[in-house]
Amino acid sequence: MLLIIPAHAVTPGEILPDPAMEARARAITGELRCLVCQNQSVDDSDASLARDLRVLVREKLKEGMSDAQVKEYVHARYGDFVLLRPPVKPGTILLWTAPLLALLAGGAAVWSAARRRRAPAETVELTGEERDRLAALGVSQGNDSGLADS
Known part of the structure; x- marks a missing residue:
């Protein structure tokens, strides 16, 4: 029964008080690749860099950024590799x-x-x-x- 429950590495201190904003944060971090693990999403990874990215995403959402702006912000800093679904272009x-x-x-x-x-x-x-x-x-x-x- 425990195998069907998705494992998330989000700690209680990271969770936003607003459930709608937390759901947005989870959706975004579920689409970002952990740069340390490379085969897990940021949402599922226990790596410290993944934790930093989860916190960063939540901070940007608190600042009022849209989901697309947050993804673009992270993408601009870490490149195509940070996206679990990179854009289709000549380089990818x-x-x-x-x-x-x-x-x-x-x-x-x-x-x-x-x-x-x-x-x-x-x-x-x-x-x-x-x-x-x-x-x-x-x-x-x-x-x-x-x-x-x-």
Whole structure:
């Protein structure tokens, strides 16, 4: 049951008294990447830098900034990396296309391996000398395709 409750690192001292403003702060910090953890949002991270960013977001909201202005303020200082969903532009196009490229490359590899596996084996005629050697070893030659029983 505890696994379905989202883990937030917000401490009681950070929570704003106004529930609507606190909800706005949580929404904003949920979209910002922790620069220390790199795979967690600022809202979920226990890192001290994430705490500083949570406090900064709440301070900017108290100053009367809109959600977009707060995000832009943080983005201007920390760059595209601070956003969990960076903007699509030439500098971030690889971030957006990498999952699709990886999926396509994996599919191509599986298709290629399956195609090679289905290709019929090349048959080769045995020479007379090879037939004699097989006969000396006692191997039966069901056909001349080169696929003798051993």
